[in-house]
Amino acid sequence: MTLKVSNVALTGLRAAASRLATTANNVANASTSGFKRSEVNFGDLFTEGGTVGKGVTVTNISQQFIQGSITNTDNIMDLSITGDGFFRLNDKGTTVYSRAGNFAVDRDGFIVNGQGQKLTGFPTDATGELTAGLADIRVDEANTPPKATTFIDISMNLDVSAEPSREFNVNDPQSYTYAARMPVIDSLGNSHLTNIYFRKEDAENTWRAYTFVGDQEISPEGGDMYEFDTTGQLTSINGTDNTIITQASFIPAPGTEPMELTFDLAKTTQYEESTGVNELTQNGFAAGRLTGVQVDESGTIFGRYTNEQLATLGQITLTKFRSPQGLSQNGNTSWAETLASGESITDIPGSSSLGFINPGTLEDSNVDITEELVSMIGTQRSYQANSQVISVADQMTQTIMNIRR
Numbered sequence: 001m002t003l004k005v006s007n008v009a010l011t012g013l014r015a016a017a018s019r020l021a022t023t024a025n026n027v028a029n030a031s032t033s034g035f036k037r038s039e040v041n042f043g044d045l046f047t048e049g050g051t052v053g054k055g056v057t058v059t060n061i062s063q064q065f066i067q068g069s070i071t072n073t074d075n076i077m078d079l080s081i082t083g084d085g086f087f088r089l090n091d092k093g094t095t096v097y098s099r100a101g102n103f104a105v106d107r108d109g110f111i112v113n114g115q116g117q118k119l120t121g122f123p124t125d126a127t128g129e130l131t132a133g134l135a136d137i138r139v140d141e142a143n144t145p146p147k148a149t150t151f152i153d154i155s156m157n158l159d160v161s162a163e164p165s166r167e168f169n170v171n172d173p174q175s176y177t178y179a180a181r182m183p184v185i186d187s188l189g190n191s192h193l194t195n196i197y198f199r200k201e202d203a204e205n206t207w208r209a210y211t212f213v214g215d216q217e218i219s220p221e222g223g224d225m226y227e228f229d230t231t232g233q234l235t236s237i238n239g240t241d242n243t244i245i246t247q248a249s250f251i252p253a254p255g256t257e258p259m260e261l262t263f264d265l266a267k268t269t270q271y272e273e274s275t276g277v278n279e280l281t282q283n284g285f286a287a288g289r290l291t292g293v294q295v296d297e298s299g300t301i302f303g304r305y306t307n308e309q310l311a312t313l314g315q316i317t318l319t320k321f322r323s324p325q326g327l328s329q330n331g332n333t334s335w336a337e338t339l340a341s342g343e344s345i346t347d348i349p350g351s352s353s354l355g356f357i358n359p360g361t362l363e364d365s366n367v368d369i370t371e372e373l374v375s376m377i378g379t380q381r382s383y384q385a386n387s388q389v390i391s392v393a394d395q396m397t398q399t400i401m402n403i404r405r
Contacts, residue, residue, distance in 0.1 A: 004052075005393040011055030012386035015042055018058045019379045026367045034100030034333045035365035036063045037372075065324045068099075068366040070358060076294060077103045077111070080363040083355020085318030088346060089117040089334065090136050097319055099363055100333040105293075109138045111301075115332050121299065121316040122348075130315055134346070137301065137314040141290045144305050146189030148259055149284030154196075155267035156180060158207055159275040160232065162200045168210055168223065170197065176210070178275045184213060185284030187257035194261075198226075198275070205229070205270060211247055211263075218247040218261065228270040237265065285309055295359040299349040318354045319346040 019040045029035040038061050045054035070080050079101035081087070086097035096117060103119060106112045111119040118136040125131050162177045169175045176197040183191045197210045205228040211219040220238075224245060227236045237245050243266040249258045267278075288305030295301050299316030321327065326340030337344060349357045 006390050008055040009386045009389035011045065011057065013383060015056045015058060016379050016383040016386065022061060023372050023376050023379065027369065027372050030365050030367040030369055032333060032365050033102055033362045034098055036065050037367045038063050062325045066366045068364040070361045071364055072361050074360055076360050078360055078362050079103060079295065080358045080361040081318065081355045082358055084320045085354040088120045088317055088319045090120050091117045096330055096334040096336055098334040101362055105139050109141060111137050119316060121314055123314045124312055128311055130312065134317065139293055139313055144288040144309060144311055146185060146287045147285050148187045148257060149184040149261065149282045151262050152182065152282045153264045154277065155279040156277040157273050157275060158198055158270045160270045160272050162275065164202050165199045168199050170212065180277050182280050182282060184261065184282060185286055186252040186259060189286040190253060191286065192252050213250065213252055216250055218250050232270045234265060234268045295357060297349065297356040299357045315348055316357060317346050318349050319344050320354055
């Protein structure tokens with residue numbers, strides 16, 4: 001009987017040792033980004049037909065996928081997830097999953113973690129559009145091509161009190177009232193200075209505008225006629241009720257594509273106010289060199305370029321599982337899919353109940369040191385109690401043996 005008691009107590013010692021090892025692993029990884037604490041589950045041992053249990057066994061060691069706290073790192077490639085989901089990674093051809101977002105760009109342009117596992121998602125094609133197939137995300141450092149200017153939006157005022165000018169001569173500043181200047185970009189990314197010379201006419205509320213790109217006039221002979229109403233609003237250009245005009249096609253420089261510029265002048269007014277441009281925008285830009293990347297909460301990765309443009313470089317995907325506890329641990333805070341983990345869903349952050357991406361942050365371990373210390377104290381007491389049971393059982397055995405003598 002005492003031998004059976006000792007065996008029962010030994011199962012308690014083994015259970016306590018398992019729990020202590022799990023607690024030690026939790027404490028050791030308290031500072032590991034993306035780490036998820038484990039918890040030991042126990043079950044009693046019982047023989048069919050018996051009246052006394054045979055002890056305890058470890059039924060399962062399960063990980064607790066509770067959200068860890070988020071810490072700012074100011075490193076734009078550090079990523080954390082708020083809500084459900086794992087980063088999907090390519091580990092030399094094997095797909096693994098992780099909550100640790102310590103990423104960087106490697107020498108080949110791929111986004112990788114410290115183990116060299118590549119972050120996967122939807123890359124972009126040659127046109128810059130996101131593709132539908134999952135692949136390793138690569139930051140392409142190639143220059144963005146230039147875009148020729150086609151549209152110019154001007155907001156300005158022409159002073160109604162200005163005096164009519166003499167006959168227009170582009171080389172005579174006395175022959176025009178004001179010159180609005182702006183750059184336009186050709187098909188090779190070259191910038192060309194564009195001037196619109198405004199000349200007050202003798203007729204009431206009437207102006208003429210002459211448009212030049214460099215030394216080349218692109219407005220019609222005699223310029224464009226602007227007419228304003230008595231409230232100072234532009235009502236017509238060249239006799240038509242339209243405030244948008246398209247100038248004749250021209251070649252800005254040898255070896256470039258022909259250009260055709262459209263001007264939106266709807267916000268041009270004629271008030272008793274100094275003449276000047278309030279706002280001017282155009283849709284062209286020169287070629288650009290990559291200067292940095294940024295990520296938004298939907299996982300879209302943008303490249304920032306020297307021409308002040310943003311270009312989509314890819315989109316991160318997240319994966320969630322019906323039963324995360326069924327994932328197989330690989331170490332280095334990564335997991336592999338198993339039959340027990342159930343159906344997986346891979347999609348962009350924010351969809352399909354997936355969480356969102358937080359750039360410049362990392363998810364901390366969800367280990368609570370205080371909770372682990374309390375668990376350790378309980379484990380120690382359990383171990384001591386089971387040891388005492390064995391000691392008492394040994395004493396009882398010794399007593400019986402002494403009686404028999």
